Amino acid sequence: MNLTRAFELAVDAHPAKTAVYWGDAEYSIKALYDQSLSVAERLIHDYSIKPGDRVGIWLRNCPEFIPALFGILHAGAVAVPINNFLKPVEVGFIVADAGIDILITESDFVAAAHSSQEPELVNRQFFRIEEWAAAASPKLKMEVPYVSETDLALIIYTSGTTGKAKGAMLTHGNLLHNVNSCKQVLGALDQDRFALMLPMFHSFMLCVCVFLPLLVGAAIILVKSLHPARAALQEIIARQATILPAIPQFFRALADTPFPEGSRLRLCVSGAAPLPIKVLRDFLHHHQLPILEGYGLSEASPVVALNPIEGPWKEGSIGPAIPDVQVSIQDETGRILPDGETGELCVRGGNVMRGYWNQPQATAEAFRNGWLLTGDVGRMDADGHIYITDRKKDMLLVNGNNVYPREIEEALLNFPGVAEVAVVGQPDPRKGEKPVAFVVARDGAALTEKALAHFARKNLADYKVPRRFYFLPALPRNATGKVLKTDLRRHWHE
Numbered sequence: 001m002n003l004t005r006a007f008e009l010a011v012d013a014h015p016a017k018t019a020v021y022w023g024d025a026e027y028s029i030k031a032l033y034d035q036s037l038s039v040a041e042r043l044i045h046d047y048s049i050k051p052g053d054r055v056g057i058w059l060r061n062c063p064e065f066i067p068a069l070f071g072i073l074h075a076g077a078v079a080v081p082i083n084n085f086l087k088p089v090e091v092g093f094i095v096a097d098a099g100i101d102i103l104i105t106e107s108d109f110v111a112a113a114h115s116s117q118e119p120e121l122v123n124r125q126f127f128r129i130e131e132w133a134a135a136a137s138p139k140l141k142m143e144v145p146y147v148s149e150t151d152l153a154l155i156i157y158t159s160g161t162t163g164k165a166k167g168a169m170l171t172h173g174n175l176l177h178n179v180n181s182c183k184q185v186l187g188a189l190d191q192d193r194f195a196l197m198l199p200m201f202h203s204f205m206l207c208v209c210v211f212l213p214l215l216v217g218a219a220i221i222l223v224k225s226l227h228p229a230r231a232a233l234q235e236i237i238a239r240q241a242t243i244l245p246a247i248p249q250f251f252r253a254l255a256d257t258p259f260p261e262g263s264r265l266r267l268c269v270s271g272a273a274p275l276p277i278k279v280l281r282d283f284l285h286h287h288q289l290p291i292l293e294g295y296g297l298s299e300a301s302p303v304v305a306l307n308p309i310e311g312p313w314k315e316g317s318i319g320p321a322i323p324d325v326q327v328s329i330q331d332e333t334g335r336i337l338p339d340g341e342t343g344e345l346c347v348r349g350g351n352v353m354r355g356y357w358n359q360p361q362a363t364a365e366a367f368r369n370g371w372l373l374t375g376d377v378g379r380m381d382a383d384g385h386i387y388i389t390d391r392k393k394d395m396l397l398v399n400g401n402n403v404y405p406r407e408i409e410e411a412l413l414n415f416p417g418v419a420e421v422a423v424v425g426q427p428d429p430r431k432g433e434k435p436v437a438f439v440v441a442r443d444g445a446a447l448t449e450k451a452l453a454h455f456a457r458k459n460l461a462d463y464k465v466p467r468r469f470y471f472l473p474a475l476p477r478n479a480t481g482k483v484l485k486t487d488l489r490r491h492w493h494e
Contacts, residue, residue: 002147002172004073006179006215007033014190014217021193021221021239022063029214032066038132039071039104040144047102047125051076051145054098054155057201058082058091058105061222064129065200066210068104073172076145078152080167081201085479088113092120094157098167098357102127149173155357156203156298167357168203168298177350178301179211181322185306186243186267190217193264195241197223197232197250202480203302204271208245229253237263245269247481248279251291252419255282259289267309269294272480274388274406277315278413293318295388297374299366300325301351304374305386312383316410320384325349329380334368337379342389345378346371377404394485396425396433398463408435408466411459415452417445422475422483423466437466438488440475447471 011033019029043049055072057079059065072079080098082091091113095103104127113121153175155167182188186208196209213220221239226232229250236244237260248270259265268283268291275293283291290309295318296302305327307319321327326348329337337343352372355363366373377395378388389395389404396403405423412421420440425433441447449469456465476487 001149001176002073002151003153003175003211003215004036004070004144004147006176007036007070010215010217017190017217018219019214020063020066021219023224025063027063029217032063032214033070035064035067035132036070036074039067040074042127042132043071043075043077043102047127049075049077049102051147052152053077053102054080054100056080056082056095056098056100056103056105058084058103058109059129059200060084060106061196061200061224062129063222066214068129069206069210072104073147073153074144076147076151078155080155080157081206083157083201083479084109084199088116088118088121092118094165094167095124096120097165098155098157101125104129106130147172149176152354154206156206156302158298166359166362169354169357170298170301171354174301174351174353175207175211177324178207178303179215181324181351182208182212182303182306183216184323185308186212186269187309188212188216188218188243192216192218192242193221193240194218195221195223195236195239195244195246197226197246198272198481199479202272203298204245204296204480207302208269208271226250230257233257234260237265240264242266243269245271247272248275249273249481251275251283252279254287255279256286259287265289267292269306271296271303273482276413277410280315295319295376295386297376299353299372299374300347300349301353303351304347307385314381314385317381317385317387320386321347325351327380327386328371329378330368330371334371339380339382342377342379344392345374345376345386345388347374348372394424396435398425398433398435399431401463403433403435403464405435408437408456408460408464412437412439412452412456412466414459415447415455417442417447418452419445420475422485422488424485424488426467426489434467435464436468436470438470438472438475438491440472 015030018026020027055077057068102125110126149172153172154170157165157167194209194213198205221241270293292307294306296304305318305321328346329343330346331343348371375392377392390406408423409421419442422438426436428434452469476484
Protein backbone atom coordinates (compact mmCIF):
# COMPACT_ATOMS: atom_id res chain seq x y z
CA MET A 1 0.00 0.00 0.00
CA ASN A 2 1.09 3.56 -0.71
CA LEU A 3 -0.63 6.96 -0.73
CA THR A 4 -1.55 6.91 -4.42
CA ARG A 5 -3.02 3.41 -4.18
CA ALA A 6 -5.05 4.49 -1.13
CA PHE A 7 -6.25 7.53 -3.12
CA GLU A 8 -7.22 5.25 -6.03
CA LEU A 9 -9.29 3.03 -3.71
CA ALA A 10 -11.16 6.08 -2.41
CA VAL A 11 -11.85 7.21 -5.99
CA ASP A 12 -13.18 3.75 -6.90
CA ALA A 13 -15.54 3.86 -3.90
CA HIS A 14 -16.84 7.44 -4.49
CA PRO A 15 -16.06 8.46 -8.12
CA ALA A 16 -18.72 11.17 -8.49
CA LYS A 17 -18.44 12.61 -5.00
CA THR A 18 -17.39 16.23 -4.46
CA ALA A 19 -13.99 16.18 -2.76
CA VAL A 20 -13.15 19.91 -2.67
CA TYR A 21 -15.30 23.02 -2.29
CA TRP A 22 -13.50 26.22 -3.34
CA GLY A 23 -15.74 29.28 -3.23
CA ASP A 24 -18.53 28.52 -5.69
CA ALA A 25 -16.51 25.82 -7.46
CA GLU A 26 -16.70 22.10 -6.73
CA TYR A 27 -14.20 19.39 -7.69
CA SER A 28 -14.99 15.68 -7.72
CA ILE A 29 -12.52 13.19 -6.31
CA LYS A 30 -12.30 11.54 -9.75
CA ALA A 31 -11.42 14.86 -11.44
CA LEU A 32 -8.65 15.51 -8.91
CA TYR A 33 -7.31 11.99 -9.36
CA ASP A 34 -7.31 12.33 -13.16
CA GLN A 35 -5.52 15.68 -12.90
CA SER A 36 -2.89 14.07 -10.68
CA LEU A 37 -2.23 11.49 -13.40
CA SER A 38 -1.89 14.34 -15.92
CA VAL A 39 0.68 16.01 -13.70
CA ALA A 40 2.57 12.72 -13.28
CA GLU A 41 2.59 12.18 -17.03
CA ARG A 42 4.01 15.67 -17.63
CA LEU A 43 6.64 15.21 -14.92
CA ILE A 44 7.80 11.89 -16.38
CA HIS A 45 7.62 12.64 -20.11
CA ASP A 46 8.34 16.37 -20.28
CA TYR A 47 10.60 16.89 -17.25
CA SER A 48 12.29 13.45 -17.09
CA ILE A 49 11.43 12.97 -13.42
CA LYS A 50 12.55 9.60 -12.05
CA PRO A 51 11.52 7.73 -8.88
CA GLY A 52 13.16 9.32 -5.85
CA ASP A 53 13.67 12.74 -7.47
CA ARG A 54 12.52 15.68 -5.36
CA VAL A 55 9.88 18.03 -6.79
CA GLY A 56 8.92 21.25 -5.00
CA ILE A 57 5.35 22.51 -4.52
CA TRP A 58 5.48 26.30 -4.20
CA LEU A 59 1.82 27.26 -4.20
CA ARG A 60 -0.70 29.22 -2.22
CA ASN A 61 -3.75 27.32 -0.99
CA CYS A 62 -5.69 26.22 -4.05
CA PRO A 63 -7.41 23.08 -5.38
CA GLU A 64 -4.46 22.51 -7.75
CA PHE A 65 -2.27 21.76 -4.74
CA ILE A 66 -3.88 18.30 -4.51
CA PRO A 67 -3.16 17.04 -8.06
CA ALA A 68 0.31 18.59 -7.79
CA LEU A 69 0.95 16.58 -4.61
CA PHE A 70 -0.46 13.29 -5.86
CA GLY A 71 1.00 13.82 -9.33
CA ILE A 72 4.48 13.89 -7.82
CA LEU A 73 3.71 10.75 -5.81
CA HIS A 74 2.25 8.97 -8.88
CA ALA A 75 5.54 9.65 -10.65
CA GLY A 76 7.36 7.89 -7.80
CA ALA A 77 9.03 11.16 -6.83
CA VAL A 78 9.26 12.92 -3.46
CA ALA A 79 7.10 16.01 -2.84
CA VAL A 80 8.67 18.96 -1.02
CA PRO A 81 5.93 21.42 0.02
CA ILE A 82 7.41 24.90 0.39
CA ASN A 83 6.18 27.65 2.71
CA ASN A 84 4.68 30.22 0.33
CA PHE A 85 5.37 33.03 2.83
CA LEU A 86 9.13 32.60 2.48
CA LYS A 87 11.27 35.06 0.55
CA PRO A 88 13.07 33.85 -2.60
CA VAL A 89 16.39 33.53 -0.78
CA GLU A 90 14.75 31.25 1.82
CA VAL A 91 13.06 29.21 -0.90
CA GLY A 92 16.43 29.01 -2.62
CA PHE A 93 17.97 27.39 0.45
CA ILE A 94 15.31 24.64 0.50
CA VAL A 95 15.59 24.09 -3.25
CA ALA A 96 19.36 23.69 -3.02
CA ASP A 97 19.29 21.60 0.15
CA ALA A 98 16.70 19.14 -1.18
CA GLY A 99 18.23 18.99 -4.66
CA ILE A 100 15.06 20.19 -6.36
CA ASP A 101 15.24 20.75 -10.13
CA ILE A 102 11.48 21.18 -10.80
CA LEU A 103 9.13 23.52 -8.95
CA ILE A 104 5.37 23.24 -9.44
CA THR A 105 4.33 26.81 -8.87
CA GLU A 106 2.32 29.76 -10.19
CA SER A 107 3.24 32.66 -12.42
CA ASP A 108 3.47 35.22 -9.59
CA PHE A 109 6.12 33.15 -7.81
CA VAL A 110 8.04 32.56 -11.03
CA ALA A 111 8.15 36.33 -11.57
CA ALA A 112 9.28 36.88 -7.97
CA ALA A 113 12.03 34.28 -8.39
CA HIS A 114 13.37 35.89 -11.56
CA SER A 115 13.19 39.45 -10.22
CA SER A 116 15.05 38.44 -7.06
CA GLN A 117 17.91 36.99 -9.11
CA GLU A 118 18.28 34.38 -6.37
CA PRO A 119 20.90 32.08 -7.95
CA GLU A 120 19.36 28.88 -6.53
CA LEU A 121 16.05 29.69 -8.24
CA VAL A 122 16.74 31.33 -11.56
CA ASN A 123 18.20 28.19 -13.14
CA ARG A 124 15.44 25.81 -11.97
CA GLN A 125 12.59 24.55 -14.12
CA PHE A 126 9.17 25.94 -13.29
CA PHE A 127 6.07 23.85 -13.99
CA ARG A 128 3.32 26.48 -13.84
CA ILE A 129 -0.13 25.33 -12.71
CA GLU A 130 -1.59 27.56 -15.42
CA GLU A 131 -0.15 25.04 -17.91
CA TRP A 132 -2.16 22.07 -16.67
CA ALA A 133 -4.95 23.28 -14.37
CA ALA A 134 -7.56 22.83 -17.12
CA ALA A 135 -6.48 19.27 -17.97
CA ALA A 136 -9.11 16.70 -16.94
CA SER A 137 -7.44 13.39 -17.71
CA PRO A 138 -4.15 11.93 -18.92
CA LYS A 139 -3.71 11.68 -22.66
CA LEU A 140 -1.65 8.49 -22.58
CA LYS A 141 -1.72 5.21 -20.72
CA MET A 142 1.08 5.83 -18.23
CA GLU A 143 3.14 3.14 -16.54
CA VAL A 144 3.16 4.10 -12.86
CA PRO A 145 6.44 3.37 -11.03
CA TYR A 146 6.31 0.85 -8.19
CA VAL A 147 6.32 2.58 -4.80
CA SER A 148 6.45 0.79 -1.43
CA GLU A 149 5.54 1.91 2.09
CA THR A 150 9.21 2.41 2.87
CA ASP A 151 9.78 4.82 -0.03
CA LEU A 152 9.96 8.54 0.69
CA ALA A 153 6.79 10.52 0.00
CA LEU A 154 7.47 13.94 1.51
CA ILE A 155 10.29 16.06 2.80
CA ILE A 156 8.80 18.61 5.20
CA TYR A 157 11.10 21.46 6.13
CA THR A 158 10.84 22.53 9.75
CA SER A 159 10.37 26.20 10.60
CA GLY A 160 14.05 26.64 11.36
CA THR A 161 13.49 28.79 14.45
CA THR A 162 16.83 27.61 15.88
CA GLY A 163 18.82 27.92 12.68
CA LYS A 164 18.59 26.65 9.12
CA ALA A 165 15.50 24.57 8.37
CA LYS A 166 15.90 20.79 8.32
CA GLY A 167 14.00 18.45 6.01
CA ALA A 168 12.07 15.71 7.83
CA MET A 169 11.89 12.62 5.60
CA LEU A 170 8.43 11.00 5.72
CA THR A 171 7.68 7.73 3.97
CA HIS A 172 4.38 6.57 2.46
CA GLY A 173 4.10 4.22 5.44
CA ASN A 174 4.69 7.03 7.97
CA LEU A 175 1.86 9.09 6.51
CA LEU A 176 -0.57 6.20 6.06
CA HIS A 177 0.07 5.22 9.68
CA ASN A 178 -0.75 8.72 10.90
CA VAL A 179 -3.84 8.99 8.69
CA ASN A 180 -5.14 5.71 10.08
CA SER A 181 -4.51 6.81 13.69
CA CYS A 182 -6.23 10.15 13.07
CA LYS A 183 -9.17 8.41 11.38
CA GLN A 184 -9.70 6.37 14.53
CA VAL A 185 -9.33 9.16 17.06
CA LEU A 186 -11.55 11.60 15.11
CA GLY A 187 -14.09 8.97 14.08
CA ALA A 188 -13.70 10.27 10.51
CA LEU A 189 -16.31 9.00 8.02
CA ASP A 190 -16.97 9.54 4.33
CA GLN A 191 -19.88 11.85 5.27
CA ASP A 192 -17.55 14.30 7.03
CA ARG A 193 -16.48 17.65 5.61
CA PHE A 194 -13.18 19.09 6.82
CA ALA A 195 -12.64 22.86 6.90
CA LEU A 196 -9.15 23.61 5.57
CA MET A 197 -8.00 27.08 6.60
CA LEU A 198 -4.29 26.86 7.39
CA PRO A 199 -1.54 26.69 4.75
CA MET A 200 -1.58 23.39 2.87
CA PHE A 201 2.23 23.13 2.96
CA HIS A 202 2.04 22.57 6.72
CA SER A 203 2.23 18.97 7.97
CA PHE A 204 -0.85 19.42 10.22
CA MET A 205 -3.02 20.39 7.25
CA LEU A 206 -1.47 17.81 4.91
CA CYS A 207 -2.35 14.95 7.23
CA VAL A 208 -5.62 16.06 8.83
CA CYS A 209 -7.17 18.14 6.03
CA VAL A 210 -5.75 16.66 2.82
CA PHE A 211 -4.69 13.02 3.15
CA LEU A 212 -7.28 12.02 5.78
CA PRO A 213 -10.44 13.34 4.06
CA LEU A 214 -9.35 12.23 0.57
CA LEU A 215 -8.40 8.72 1.67
CA VAL A 216 -11.64 8.13 3.62
CA GLY A 217 -13.80 9.62 0.86
CA ALA A 218 -14.76 12.73 2.85
CA ALA A 219 -14.80 16.31 1.53
CA ILE A 220 -12.56 19.36 1.98
CA ILE A 221 -13.94 22.87 2.33
CA LEU A 222 -10.98 24.95 1.17
CA VAL A 223 -11.58 28.35 2.76
CA LYS A 224 -10.39 31.23 0.58
CA SER A 225 -9.76 33.79 3.32
CA LEU A 226 -9.61 33.83 7.11
CA HIS A 227 -10.24 37.55 7.38
CA PRO A 228 -12.51 38.45 8.93
CA ALA A 229 -12.95 35.31 11.06
CA ARG A 230 -16.74 35.68 11.03
CA ALA A 231 -16.85 35.59 7.22
CA ALA A 232 -14.71 32.45 7.23
CA LEU A 233 -17.08 30.92 9.78
CA GLN A 234 -20.07 31.80 7.57
CA GLU A 235 -18.45 29.93 4.67
CA ILE A 236 -17.65 26.93 6.86
CA ILE A 237 -21.24 26.73 8.10
CA ALA A 238 -22.77 27.33 4.66
CA ARG A 239 -20.73 24.45 3.22
CA GLN A 240 -21.84 22.25 6.16
CA ALA A 241 -18.41 21.49 7.60
CA THR A 242 -18.40 18.86 10.33
CA ILE A 243 -14.77 19.05 11.51
CA LEU A 244 -12.91 22.31 12.04
CA PRO A 245 -9.13 22.02 12.58
CA ALA A 246 -7.58 25.43 13.30
CA ILE A 247 -5.08 27.31 15.42
CA PRO A 248 -5.73 28.89 18.85
CA GLN A 249 -5.91 32.40 17.34
CA PHE A 250 -8.97 31.43 15.30
CA PHE A 251 -10.73 29.87 18.28
CA ARG A 252 -9.91 32.96 20.34
CA ALA A 253 -11.63 35.10 17.70
CA LEU A 254 -14.68 32.81 17.73
CA ALA A 255 -14.86 32.21 21.48
CA ASP A 256 -17.80 34.57 22.06
CA THR A 257 -19.17 34.63 18.48
CA PRO A 258 -22.52 32.86 18.05
CA PHE A 259 -22.43 30.20 15.36
CA PRO A 260 -24.89 30.78 12.49
CA GLU A 261 -27.98 28.61 12.29
CA GLY A 262 -27.64 25.37 10.40
CA SER A 263 -24.20 24.47 11.76
CA ARG A 264 -23.29 20.80 11.33
CA LEU A 265 -19.96 21.13 13.15
CA ARG A 266 -19.46 18.18 15.45
CA LEU A 267 -15.98 18.92 16.70
CA CYS A 268 -13.11 21.41 16.60
CA VAL A 269 -9.43 20.48 16.71
CA SER A 270 -6.80 22.94 17.92
CA GLY A 271 -3.22 22.39 16.83
CA ALA A 272 0.05 23.96 15.60
CA ALA A 273 0.45 25.99 18.83
CA PRO A 274 -0.58 25.67 22.51
CA LEU A 275 -4.24 26.39 23.28
CA PRO A 276 -4.44 28.82 26.23
CA ILE A 277 -6.70 27.56 29.01
CA LYS A 278 -8.65 30.83 28.99
CA VAL A 279 -9.47 30.40 25.29
CA LEU A 280 -10.60 26.82 25.95
CA ARG A 281 -12.87 27.94 28.82
CA ASP A 282 -14.34 30.86 26.88
CA PHE A 283 -15.03 28.70 23.83
CA LEU A 284 -16.69 25.90 25.82
CA HIS A 285 -18.74 28.47 27.74
CA HIS A 286 -20.27 29.90 24.55
CA HIS A 287 -20.44 26.77 22.36
CA GLN A 288 -21.72 23.31 23.19
CA LEU A 289 -19.10 21.79 20.94
CA PRO A 290 -15.96 19.78 21.68
CA ILE A 291 -12.70 21.63 21.10
CA LEU A 292 -9.92 19.06 21.26
CA GLU A 293 -6.36 20.22 21.79
CA GLY A 294 -3.77 18.06 20.11
CA TYR A 295 -0.04 17.94 19.64
CA GLY A 296 2.30 16.98 16.87
CA LEU A 297 5.50 17.76 15.03
CA SER A 298 6.55 17.36 11.41
CA GLU A 299 9.00 14.62 12.39
CA ALA A 300 6.01 12.47 13.49
CA SER A 301 3.89 12.93 10.34
CA PRO A 302 2.75 14.98 12.46
CA VAL A 303 0.00 14.03 14.98
CA VAL A 304 1.14 12.48 18.27
CA ALA A 305 -1.61 13.14 20.82
CA LEU A 306 -5.21 14.37 20.90
CA ASN A 307 -7.88 14.69 23.54
CA PRO A 308 -10.53 12.00 22.97
CA ILE A 309 -13.93 13.05 21.59
CA GLU A 310 -15.78 11.28 24.38
CA GLY A 311 -13.56 12.86 27.05
CA PRO A 312 -12.37 13.41 29.59
CA TRP A 313 -11.12 16.82 28.44
CA LYS A 314 -8.49 17.96 30.89
CA GLU A 315 -7.54 21.63 30.93
CA GLY A 316 -4.01 22.19 29.75
CA SER A 317 -3.66 18.63 28.42
CA ILE A 318 -2.94 17.65 24.82
CA GLY A 319 -4.66 14.35 25.59
CA PRO A 320 -3.21 10.84 25.46
CA ALA A 321 -1.18 9.44 22.57
CA ILE A 322 -3.26 8.61 19.50
CA PRO A 323 -3.76 4.92 18.58
CA ASP A 324 -0.61 2.99 17.65
CA VAL A 325 1.72 5.77 18.83
CA GLN A 326 3.78 5.58 22.03
CA VAL A 327 4.79 8.56 24.18
CA SER A 328 7.13 8.57 27.16
CA ILE A 329 8.60 11.25 29.42
CA GLN A 330 12.36 10.83 29.79
CA ASP A 331 15.22 12.46 31.66
CA GLU A 332 18.51 13.49 30.07
CA THR A 333 19.91 9.93 30.37
CA GLY A 334 16.94 8.28 28.63
CA ARG A 335 15.34 6.98 31.82
CA ILE A 336 11.54 6.84 31.49
CA LEU A 337 10.09 8.94 34.30
CA PRO A 338 7.11 8.00 36.45
CA ASP A 339 3.72 9.73 36.23
CA GLY A 340 3.78 13.36 37.31
CA GLU A 341 7.50 13.97 36.80
CA THR A 342 8.68 16.51 34.25
CA GLY A 343 11.05 15.61 31.44
CA GLU A 344 11.38 15.51 27.66
CA LEU A 345 8.46 14.16 25.63
CA CYS A 346 9.63 11.29 23.40
CA VAL A 347 7.72 9.50 20.64
CA ARG A 348 7.88 6.06 19.05
CA GLY A 349 5.72 4.53 16.31
CA GLY A 350 5.20 3.92 12.61
CA ASN A 351 4.55 7.62 12.10
CA VAL A 352 8.08 8.70 13.10
CA MET A 353 10.29 10.03 10.30
CA ARG A 354 13.19 8.20 8.73
CA GLY A 355 15.47 11.11 9.64
CA TYR A 356 16.60 14.52 8.35
CA TRP A 357 17.50 14.88 4.69
CA ASN A 358 21.29 14.79 4.19
CA GLN A 359 21.90 15.46 7.90
CA PRO A 360 23.15 12.25 9.57
CA GLN A 361 24.47 14.12 12.62
CA ALA A 362 21.16 15.93 13.23
CA THR A 363 19.33 12.63 12.71
CA ALA A 364 21.51 10.88 15.28
CA GLU A 365 20.90 13.69 17.77
CA ALA A 366 17.12 13.46 17.24
CA PHE A 367 16.91 9.83 18.37
CA ARG A 368 17.82 7.92 21.52
CA ASN A 369 17.19 4.21 22.02
CA GLY A 370 14.63 4.22 19.21
CA TRP A 371 12.70 7.21 20.59
CA LEU A 372 12.29 10.52 18.76
CA LEU A 373 13.32 13.38 21.04
CA THR A 374 10.80 16.17 20.52
CA GLY A 375 12.54 18.97 22.43
CA ASP A 376 9.29 19.59 24.32
CA VAL A 377 9.15 19.43 28.11
CA GLY A 378 6.13 17.93 29.81
CA ARG A 379 4.63 15.35 32.15
CA MET A 380 2.07 12.55 31.99
CA ASP A 381 -0.67 11.76 34.50
CA ALA A 382 -1.89 8.34 35.62
CA ASP A 383 -4.53 8.30 32.84
CA GLY A 384 -1.93 8.82 30.12
CA HIS A 385 -2.88 12.45 29.51
CA ILE A 386 0.11 14.55 28.51
CA TYR A 387 0.80 18.12 29.58
CA ILE A 388 3.33 20.19 27.65
CA THR A 389 5.15 22.56 29.96
CA ASP A 390 7.25 24.30 27.33
CA ARG A 391 9.85 23.93 24.65
CA LYS A 392 13.08 22.60 26.11
CA LYS A 393 15.00 25.46 24.52
CA ASP A 394 12.50 28.03 25.89
CA MET A 395 12.83 26.93 29.52
CA LEU A 396 14.55 29.56 31.65
CA LEU A 397 16.99 29.08 34.49
CA VAL A 398 16.43 31.86 37.05
CA ASN A 399 18.70 31.68 40.11
CA GLY A 400 18.93 27.93 39.57
CA ASN A 401 15.15 27.52 39.31
CA ASN A 402 13.45 26.09 36.22
CA VAL A 403 10.92 28.59 34.89
CA TYR A 404 8.46 27.64 32.15
CA PRO A 405 7.27 30.62 30.07
CA ARG A 406 3.94 29.00 29.30
CA GLU A 407 2.99 29.01 33.00
CA ILE A 408 3.61 32.77 33.17
CA GLU A 409 1.72 33.34 29.89
CA GLU A 410 -1.31 31.41 31.13
CA ALA A 411 -1.36 33.46 34.35
CA LEU A 412 -1.13 36.83 32.57
CA LEU A 413 -3.90 35.92 30.11
CA ASN A 414 -6.30 36.09 33.04
CA PHE A 415 -5.63 39.81 33.49
CA PRO A 416 -8.54 41.87 32.08
CA GLY A 417 -7.65 43.48 28.77
CA VAL A 418 -4.82 41.11 27.84
CA ALA A 419 -5.30 39.49 24.44
CA GLU A 420 -1.96 37.71 23.97
CA VAL A 421 1.29 37.19 25.88
CA ALA A 422 4.68 35.74 25.05
CA VAL A 423 7.41 35.31 27.67
CA VAL A 424 11.10 34.83 26.89
CA GLY A 425 14.32 34.91 28.87
CA GLN A 426 16.70 37.85 28.92
CA PRO A 427 20.33 37.21 29.89
CA ASP A 428 21.10 38.51 33.37
CA PRO A 429 24.66 38.54 34.80
CA ARG A 430 23.41 38.01 38.36
CA LYS A 431 20.53 35.56 37.94
CA GLY A 432 21.51 33.82 34.71
CA GLU A 433 18.22 34.75 33.04
CA LYS A 434 15.17 36.79 33.87
CA PRO A 435 11.69 36.49 32.36
CA VAL A 436 10.34 39.37 30.29
CA ALA A 437 6.83 39.55 28.84
CA PHE A 438 5.54 40.87 25.51
CA VAL A 439 1.88 41.80 25.78
CA VAL A 440 -0.84 42.57 23.24
CA ALA A 441 -3.84 44.46 24.61
CA ARG A 442 -7.43 43.87 23.61
CA ASP A 443 -9.00 46.65 21.56
CA GLY A 444 -9.57 49.69 23.77
CA ALA A 445 -7.79 48.26 26.83
CA ALA A 446 -5.26 50.48 28.62
CA LEU A 447 -2.58 48.32 30.22
CA THR A 448 0.28 49.44 32.44
CA GLU A 449 3.46 47.70 33.43
CA LYS A 450 2.76 48.45 37.08
CA ALA A 451 -0.69 46.83 37.06
CA LEU A 452 0.55 43.72 35.26
CA ALA A 453 3.52 43.33 37.60
CA HIS A 454 1.22 43.64 40.63
CA PHE A 455 -1.13 41.00 39.19
CA ALA A 456 1.80 38.66 38.40
CA ARG A 457 3.18 38.96 41.95
CA LYS A 458 -0.18 37.84 43.34
CA ASN A 459 -0.31 34.76 41.13
CA LEU A 460 3.29 33.67 40.62
CA ALA A 461 6.37 32.99 42.71
CA ASP A 462 8.61 36.05 42.84
CA TYR A 463 11.31 34.51 40.63
CA LYS A 464 8.70 33.86 37.90
CA VAL A 465 7.42 37.44 37.76
CA PRO A 466 8.54 39.17 34.52
CA ARG A 467 11.09 41.89 35.15
CA ARG A 468 9.89 43.91 32.17
CA PHE A 469 6.67 44.21 30.17
CA TYR A 470 6.83 45.29 26.54
CA PHE A 471 3.60 46.30 24.79
CA LEU A 472 3.22 45.37 21.12
CA PRO A 473 0.37 45.78 18.61
CA ALA A 474 0.81 42.09 17.64
CA LEU A 475 3.13 39.20 18.35
CA PRO A 476 5.43 38.08 15.52
CA ARG A 477 4.24 34.72 14.14
CA ASN A 478 5.11 32.29 11.42
CA ALA A 479 2.66 31.15 8.75
CA THR A 480 0.98 28.61 11.03
CA GLY A 481 0.51 30.84 14.05
CA LYS A 482 3.50 29.93 16.19
CA VAL A 483 5.00 32.88 18.03
CA LEU A 484 8.51 33.66 16.81
CA LYS A 485 10.28 33.95 20.13
CA THR A 486 13.62 34.29 18.38
CA ASP A 487 12.37 37.65 17.05
CA LEU A 488 11.32 38.70 20.55
CA ARG A 489 14.69 37.75 22.02
CA ARG A 490 16.33 40.19 19.63
CA HIS A 491 14.24 43.05 21.08
CA TRP A 492 16.72 44.21 23.70
CA HIS A 493 19.70 43.81 21.35
CA GLU A 494 18.30 46.39 18.92
